[in-house]
Each structure stands twice: as structure tokens, then as C-alpha cells.
Amino acid sequence: MTRSPLWLSVLSLGFLALWISVASVPFLWTLWGSFKVEADFFSKQDWRYALHGIRTMAETGGAFTGAGYEGAWIKEEFWKATINTAIITCSVVTISLTLGTLGGYALARSGFRYAFWILIIALIFRAMPHITLVSGYLLPFFQLNIWGHLTTTIIVMVAINQPFTLWMLHSFFLNIPKDLDE
Known part of the structure; x- marks a missing residue:
């Protein structure tokens, strides 16, 4: 069995890491947004509100909130x-x-x-x-x-x-x- 050249292995692993990173962005963004209030995550004024959580801090007092999970798991059963x-x-x-x-x-x-x-x-x-x-x-x-x-x-x-x-x-x-x- 012959081994592939080192440059090919590095290139393949680099491409794979890049692909996984790009593919995981929507999932990570959705997870991040699940800890924000709707006004931040779905803001039409500036998408960066979802990053900083200005309205989340104003409504809950913290940068993150678990209200969405409480609403789904407890209130909506x-x-x-x-x-x-x-x-x-x-x-x-x-x-x-x-x-x-x-x-x-x-x-x-x-x-x-x-x-x-x-x-x-x-x-x-x-x-x-x-x-x-x-x-x-x-x-x-x-x-x-x-x-x-x-x-x-x-x-x-x-x-x-x-x-x-x-x-x-x-x-x-x-x-x-x-x-x-x-």
C-alpha cells in the first residue's frame, strides 16, 4: 500500500476542515440565536443585534436567555x-x-x-x-x-x-x- 504525499494529505485535511466549518455555520448561528430574544435575532435594522444581544439585555438583563427553551419545553409541553x-x-x-x-x-x-x-x-x-x-x-x-x-x-x-x-x-x-x- 502506498501512502499519499504529505502535501496532498495536508490539502485534503485543510479542505475537509474548511468544508466542515462552512457547513456548521447555519447550525451554530441557529444555536446562538436560540439564546436571544426575537427582536435581536430577527432584527431588520441590523443583523449584528443577534451578536451583541442589545434587546436581549434590555428585556432579560443578560446577554443570553433560556426563555425560548422554557417556552417550548415547559409552556408548550x-x-x-x-x-x-x-x-x-x-x-x-x-x-x-x-x-x-x-x-x-x-x-x-x-x-x-x-x-x-x-x-x-x-x-x-x-x-x-x-x-x-x-x-x-x-x-x-x-x-x-x-x-x-x-x-x-x-x-x-x-x-x-x-x-x-x-x-x-x-x-x-x-x-x-x-x-x-x-
């Missing part, structure tokens, strides 16, 4: 949405991986031609816009009065993600030698 998201994410990952592992293994070890066609159908469902898949659930879930519940969201998300899980785990099991099954 964003923590409830965070807990719901965590429940849905953990449930969908657990169910999708369980079903996908079983299905992917079965399709990878199957010698029949139907396995290929099942994977093609899964690929077609994966290519469809998600709204077309969700629309099939709307009427039954509305009739059962369960639309908008966590369980309903989990079912829909598992159905949307299952084709991708099948494809990924199918290819994973194809790379495992069949001798290990015994």
Missing part, C-alpha cells in the same frame, strides 16, 4: 412530543427488525422463485409515495376510531418501513454462509 417520538421510534425499530429478520432470513434461504417476486413487490411498495400507503389505512382506522393513537402510528410506520427492512436483511443473510445455519 414539547416534552410530551419527545416522549411520544421515543416510544414510536423504539416500537417501530423493534417490530420492524423482528419481522424483517424473520422475513429476510426466510427469503434469503428460500430456493423458490417466489422469494424474488416478493422482494420485487416489496421494492415497488418502497418506491411508492408514503401518502398512498397511508391512505389505505385511513378509512378503517377512522371507522374503528383509532386514528391518531400511538398504536396506529406504530402500525403505519412499520408498514412503511418493512419493505426497506426486508431488502436490507435479505442481502445481509445472503452474505452469511449457509454452513453456519447447521
Whole structure:
């Protein structure tokens, strides 16, 4: 194995550092602005108000404020949405991986031609816009009065993600030698 010249390594790392710095500016600017009042961060008079926090100091007495976070997490109860998201994410990952592992293994070890066609159908469902898949659930879930519940969201998300899980785990099991099954 040959090593690249020192100048090329320095140039590559310098470009990478520059790229990361430029790409991180919007995120850092948004984080900075989250500790300022709206009048500073969204000032039409001078964008530098967001740097110095003149209005933030006038309103809160300090250069920074956590009022935005207090408003979002406590007053608007964003923590409830965070807990719901965590429940849905953990449930969908657990169910999708369980079903996908079983299905992917079965399709990878199957010698029949139907396995290929099942994977093609899964690929077609994966290519469809998600709204077309969700629309099939709307009427039954509305009739059962369960639309908008966590369980309903989990079912829909598992159905949307299952084709991708099948494809990924199918290819994973194809790379495992069949001798290990015994």
C-alpha cells in the first residue's frame, strides 16, 4: 500500500476542515440565536443585534436567555412530543427488525422463485409515495376510531418501513454462509 504525499494529505485535511466549518455555520448561528430574544435575532435594522444581544439585555438583563427553551419545553409541553417520538421510534425499530429478520432470513434461504417476486413487490411498495400507503389505512382506522393513537402510528410506520427492512436483511443473510445455519 502506498501512502499519499504529505502535501496532498495536508490539502485534503485543510479542505475537509474548511468544508466542515462552512457547513456548521447555519447550525451554530441557529444555536446562538436560540439564546436571544426575537427582536435581536430577527432584527431588520441590523443583523449584528443577534451578536451583541442589545434587546436581549434590555428585556432579560443578560446577554443570553433560556426563555425560548422554557417556552417550548415547559409552556408548550414539547416534552410530551419527545416522549411520544421515543416510544414510536423504539416500537417501530423493534417490530420492524423482528419481522424483517424473520422475513429476510426466510427469503434469503428460500430456493423458490417466489422469494424474488416478493422482494420485487416489496421494492415497488418502497418506491411508492408514503401518502398512498397511508391512505389505505385511513378509512378503517377512522371507522374503528383509532386514528391518531400511538398504536396506529406504530402500525403505519412499520408498514412503511418493512419493505426497506426486508431488502436490507435479505442481502445481509445472503452474505452469511449457509454452513453456519447447521
